[in-house]
Amino acid sequence: MKISAVRGVKDILPEEVWKWQFIESASRRIMENFGFSEIRIPVFEYTELFARSIGQGTDIVEKEMYTFQDSKGESLSLRPEGTAGVVRACIDHHRLQPDSVSKLYYTGPMFRHERPQKGRYRQFYQIGAEVFGTDNPWVDAEILSMLHLLFEQLGISGTVLQINSLGCTECRPVYRKALQKFLRNEQASLCTDCRRRTAGNPLRVLDCKRPDCKEATQSAPSVLASLCRDCMAHFEMVKGTLDLMGVPYEVNERLVRGLDYYTRTTFEILTDQLGSQNAVAAGGRYDGLVEQLGGRPTPAIGFALGMERLAALLPEETNHSRAKPLYLAPLGDAAMERMPLLLHQLRARGIPVDTDYLGKSLKSQMRQADRIGAAYVGILGEDELNDGVILLRNMETKAQTKVPLEGFVDQIAETLAGEGA
RNA sequence: GUGGGUGUAGCUCAGGUGGUUAGAGCGCAAGGUUGUGGCCCUUGAGGUCGGGGGUUCAAGUCCCCUCACUCACCCCA
Known part of the structure; x- marks a missing residue:
């Protein structure tokens, strides 16, 4: 089931x-x-x-x-x-x-x-x-x-x-009694619910939505006047x-x-x-x-x-965006092996970052980065590994720069801070 | 608790009077670009047609029951 x-x-x-x-x-x-x-x-x-x-x-x-x-x-x-x-x-x-x-x-x-x-x-x-x-x-x-x-x-x-x-x-009990007295005379024009309410919860009759009941209670004694x-x-x-x-x-x-x-x-x-x-x-x-x-x-x-x-x-247009993250796109096993430590270091610095765990193509990783609203994507493939760099792509301007793997965490922290994010 | 409406793909919905492999759009996945997102194109995955029973040669379609959702009443935030 x-x-x-x-x-x-x-x-x-x-x-x-x-x-x-x-x-x-x-x-x-x-x-x-x-x-x-x-x-x-x-x-x-x-x-x-x-x-x-x-x-x-x-x-x-x-x-x-x-x-x-x-x-x-x-x-x-x-x-x-x-x-x-x-x-x-x-x-x-x-x-x-x-x-x-x-x-x-x-x-x-x-x-x-x-x-x-x-x-x-x-x-x-x-x-x-x-x-x-x-x-x-x-x-x-x-x-x-x-x-x-x-x-x-x-x-x-x-x-x-x-x-x-x-x-x-x-003053409330006094009013309640007066209202009950009034309602007892109006029973004929009240709905069955309101007839029941007259005894237990007479004030509630005033709030009944039925037109007949509203009509019948037009001239009912006023709470405010009896305070x-x-x-x-x-x-x-x-x-x-x-x-x-x-x-x-x-x-x-x-x-x-x-x-x-x-x-x-x-x-x-x-x-x-x-x-x-x-x-x-x-x-x-x-x-x-x-x-x-x-x-x-x-x-x-x-x-x-x-x-x-x-x-x-809530208005649909309410602003509820969160900080734009960094997305790391590793290509190949060697690059993926670098991910756990790199991610940990970035996160330890308070940088929001995510990655692909499924070994997907760069195209589909880019799509994913776009979906999550990444501000930057760090591409790490064979070429980059050989050169000891990460290719950092600005998703908005499409500008790409090579950042040395060595100082990547510091560099990206600086870049993001520079944007006053 | 009472009454009305609706249940078909993850979502929004098509599927005259029963008829053979159940569709679309969006979303998702892959590809079009030997490693580059949004737009576009192609392909694909995904469905016990809410569930059970019945009528029938044949039921997503008709009947009954049931469950869920939904709206109103009751009541309440």
């Missing part, structure tokens, strides 16, 4: 991997400039961690986790998202001290057992960041500005930042700060996030280029989660961005 990749996972092949590297390095650079430090956490945790943080009733926990038992009978799960693990690690290592802020970022694969679709995989890569220890609205604006800058540097355009506030433990004084002030400050920084955004009162832990500010960065997977990055504030997981009360905010989705938006 032919073995193949598991459904919903994919290989990132060499032709494409530059996109991941590019996104990762740009993200790292920006996040570190913003004062974030990387944390690497396990890809699996006790199932209970996810159940308690993401929420028992959510689809992610109910049916999308890869859960298994280890040999001791403990229930473990592959992480479906990163925040829970980061919070757990911070609590574990007592890193959340009172009156101090910590900024962390992570990157790596996440796992969800969903039906695969464009921009949606069962193993997918996220980059995420979290700020612990402050509910200062400036921080909310700061991470949004960070995302804004990141997208700018990646050359991604055509995305929209939407923000909303879901309120805190004071308590503090939450209102907080949201106003977030918006004001974004305005001040010139970070464009839209307020979307119907923006609801799927994870239970969000409070106050929530946001998504949307694109219209990925079909129905329109969120490239998303996140929000989660002021109650740390305490809920057994840490001291610590306000926090974070986001995650989907690398596959971001990669799909």
Whole structure:
């Protein structure tokens, strides 16, 4: 039987991997400039961690986790998202001290057992960041500005930042009740999903795509109007700060996030280029989660961005060239025997160099050199061996010079350095 | 989990109403240049036609099942 990749996972092949590297390095650079430090956490945790943080009733926990038992009978799960693990690690290592802020970022694969679709995989890569220890609205604006800058540097355009506030433990339950009351009167015009949601996740009804449901919820009570004084002030400050920084955004009162832990500010960065997977990055504030997981009360905010989705938006013309290598073309056994040492010496000097291992003709070696974008080809055949030289061809100008074998490594190092490569 | 579409060479795809050795372009390889890349030309390698079963003298083509991919729903990065 032919073995193949598991459904919903994919290989990132060499032709494409530059996109991941590019996104990762740009993200790292920006996040570190913003004062974030990387944390690497396990890809699996006790199932209970996810159940308690993401929420028992959510689809992610109910049916999308890869859960298994280890040999001791403990229930473990592959992480479906990163925040829970980061919070757990911070609590574990007592890193959340009172009156101090910590900024962390992570990157790596996440796992969800969903039906695969464009921009949606069962193993997918996220980059995420979290700020612990402050509910200062400036921080909310700061991470949004960070995302804004990141997208700018990646050359991604055509995305929209939407923000909303879901309120805190004071005002959110009040709103939820009011909304439920409203929805109960509208049951007749809601779809079956939304009727079900009314009880468990009423806010989600606002985000339903069905025209009938949209229509029915036109006059639903507004989240923003029901925010308590503090939450209102907080949201106003977030918006004001974004305005001040010139970070464009839209307020979307119907923006609801799927994870239970969000409070106050929530946001998504949307694109219209990925079909129905329109969120490239998303996140929000989660002021109650740390305490809920057994840490001291610590306000926090974070986001995650989907690398596959971001990669799909990268402009094709993005510059991802690497240093042009040297190519050594040996002709004949005697020349080939010289290769291992020569290559080693060149590489020890940090010179990118490759060669042919198959004893191919010069013509086909030249083709290969061209394919890999070699700046120079060093030809070593019988004539050159007799003269003690290597014929160095500049692939662009086609100029060829004889370089003594003796000082070849020094000479080529100088030549390449001279070109300011 | 539900529904639609699609599976033919490494990639993108042709293959009226079943008919004998299954094709093209790109890519790959060799040659055209006694040792010189890109362009051009020639030749070549590469296919269990997703898999299994059925109908038929005969199936890439028709039927059933299955798997995968894909799009939408659900949900989400």
